[in-house]
Amino acid sequence: MMMKKSYEASWECPSNIALVKYWGKKPGQLPMNPSLSFSLKKAQTKTSVRIEPASRRKVEFLFEGKTSFFTERVEKYLAAMSLEHDWLNNYAFYIESENTFPHSTGIASSASAYGALALCLVDLKQQVTEKKFTTQQFFQKASRWARLGSGSACRSVFSSFALWGRLEGFPNSTDCNAIPVTEKFHPAYQSLRDAVLLVDSSKKQVSSSAGHEMMNEHDFKDVRIAQANSHLRQLLEVMKTGDHQRFFQLIEKEALSLHALMMTSDPSFILLQPNSLAVIAKIRAFRQQTGLAVGFTIDAGPNIHLIYFEQDKQMVHQFIEGELLSLTENGDWLDDCIGNGPRKLNG
Template identity: 75%
Template sequence: MVKGKEYRAEWECPSNIALIKYWGKKPAQLPLNASLSFSLKKAKTKTRVSITPASRRKVSFMFEGQASAFTERIENYLANMSLEHDWLNDFSFKIESWNTFPHSAGIASSASAFGALALCLVDLKQQVNNRQFTQEQFFQKASRWARLGSGSACRSVFPAFAVWGHLNQIPGSTDCHAIPVKGRFHPDYYSLRDAVLLVDSNKKQVSSSQGHELMNTHTFKDARLAQVNSHLFELLTVMEKGEHARFFELLEKEALSLHALMMTSDPSFILLHPNSLNIIQRIRDFRKQSGLHFGFTIDAGPNIHLIYFEKDKEVIHQFVEHELLSFTEQGQWLDDGIGNGPIQLTDEGV
């Protein structure tokens, strides 16, 4: 560290959509089960972090030029991180962040936000200590640090597909951080797209964190863990072989299982809306009618993610515009696709 010097890092990190969901946590933000996701291409958070030496840690956070309620969460995150990384206590932080997608768009903004912040922090650690990590070390650390802010964020620091959680079938997989899944799947899956149908942009009645906690005492906890492990093992095989019909069957079972767990927790809660169900039924009807391979997934909210292949883009867009937009909030939807992971926006290389 050079006394009085300002250090700066700037990264862009995508959100991701889970194909196999994780639901439930162990201490230290570790998952009850392994999950599989793909990173998005357009839905990203850009974050710039500037730090200067200070007698104690101070944090200034601005989201799109405005003060944000997210500041407290950032402060708590850095305070928890500093217990293991005491160099964070020696700096004043100026953090600026922007999203390329609306905060209420039905896309997990905490995943991209903490992914981008973690990438900046690992970058800054290199600068402060005047040492370079290998590329593998850099992104492993970023994934681990992102996990401590938001579990799903650990998957966002990798391109295309990532697995988080120990899985015998994936060498190197661990609960501590995600790892990329490279060159394993049928080529078609690298053309996946995600049409996000915005059913309701209002804040959820029950947060994901509260939902995760309810899994600890859930009646169906053990059955869910057996189910999700079976789903993930089969999905990996299906994606290797290119069995598209079964791929979408598993995708939808995962999504509906997630919401069934919410409905049967104690206390129970329902995040799906009537129009969520209307969209699901229309998707199933049109799939049967058209014979195309596509389907849906749902995160912890009412919005529907219509997953399809690039080659069917024109037909799917017509279907969305003619059949589904009447069930969305003011006709709102976003179209995205599988992405290439984070990008460093400063001159220094990783």
Template identity: 45%
Template sequence: MTEIDFLPTPYLQTVETGTVSYKSPSNIALVKYWGKKENQIPQNPSISFTLDACATTTQVSFKKLEHKGVGFSFDLWFEGQQKEDFKPKINTFFSRIEQYLPFLKEYHFKIETSNSFPHSSGIASSASGMSALALCLMDIEKKLVGHMSAAFFIKKASFLARLGSGSACRSIEGTIVQWGAHKNTQGSSDLYGIKYPYEVHANFNNFQDTILLVDKGQKQVSSTVGHNLMHDHPYASERFKQAHDNLDKLMAVFKTGDLVEFIKIVESEALTLHAMMMTSLPYFILMKPNTLEIINKIWAFREQTGSHVCFTLDAGANVHVLYPENEKQKVYQFIKDELLVYCENQQYICDQIALGAKQLAGNHP
């Protein structure tokens, strides 16, 4: 599909007012997306686990205006309070998607959103937040169109979410989602995420992710700035090739359930992401001393016990501790005994992979 396929035909229905609500999860990339072209197109493909507990709930109430507005008309509420400082980001998002959702200037929207995880926890909420909003807007368009297939609804929601936050396109479905054109993945696209289309071994069922909140402060460098640093990066081309190669390797891993190889790929990807930031200009070290302490503890525990626990990182100091469900009790005890001491206020979030976003009934996010 191309961008043109997401341009709507004239709407057949008229809807004056209504309310829609979706809950959408965050996701954690195994093969990392770092570096983008224009229009939120990734420089390399990525693949992620869709999470469950870390999620954003968004409710959109809409009312048709008497006359189409010059700009976008909306109020934004975050966890019960109006947030004027969040509005520019939504305005930018609306500007990017208006050609695909031409009704946006015909309504006033009240957007109410909340996160299941604490704000300022160091967990990026753009993926869950933008995917939840995209789903709400798609639900409105579905009412205006009169009929829309479920498959197209999901693809266009992912396409729109990407224009708000690249990784948001991976939060619509689950449990494993791939985004970015990759020659060996049928149906893969730079425009939207797809549910991983091949066999996945039972070893990855209900895979666990305990997120250790090492640093809850504001990000040292924004994702947009970080991605842009890849344009002139001396190692960029090799990094993009590495991502393609690792996706090929993961296909065999997912099929056979080879957790040893899974660990090698996932941890290498995490460290590569941070290596690219440490070798860019300007350069950043986003890990904290406690990040490294946790990594070394995980390596030692794995060596001593033969566990299949491993780590991955986003563009920050927090650590995602990944492990299979059949090791849950043993690894969780290890986390409590040896890792929580390195977390800010000993805070952490228990999560696991899940099936993606859900439509909600009722009127409260």
């Protein structure tokens, strides 16, 4: 392969919110159970990568114009990737990245970060090798490469809904990468919104990586795998029929199951805060009082994601401002919605 010049690639990639949760992983950053998510619209990472020929691989990484602790993670990621993709050893990498959303807001920045970086790397591979991938090949590779950095990142490279993990009876599903879900869902689900209620922005006492590791010897490991598969199949069906009541029952059970697994790990740990539970109680009371199709999900942290539909935006915002913000840290919340996936940026 002839090295002749520098190359550049710039991509914007969203974060995503899981409805069926990924918790626990097998060697090779493969999931113990399948998961389903939808990509967000506003919560994006923008990443630009320039590579220049070099005698050995080196990395310079700037996050929002400053050096970052993430540099070491990127170096380890590229080193691991280079074992299979030797061309990565022949370049110096100059990476600049920024988020459209603040840190510690309950939105997974590693998903959007590794998604954006993987998209840039696949783009660069096309340029270096002068081999053009089909659209399907391009995003499949990006999903696979993103997974090696952060498991949930593999779902971020697709618009709307993405499924990651082998699901029996679902064609093309695999543990190696996510796939876009093109089921004929009820049109209401294309108007989903996600209001992130920031209960506590402090660093988690147990990282997600450590939590995943604890699933290896968890008492409920096999039951959880069966549960996630069952929930996923049920969710895909109710989203076709538009059974909103069952939809919210399933995603809330998934969220609470995730935290139940943490509370029954060995050692056990609790990430929910008293105000997390207070927000959940108010959401359920609001749903019962109004009859609106609203509910919640939670990632591996204390912050609550209020899931609702576009048509109910005004009433939901009034509810948030009137009853929930007093339970959040500094009255902070972010409002987002289902998105159109990643986008190539002009250099």
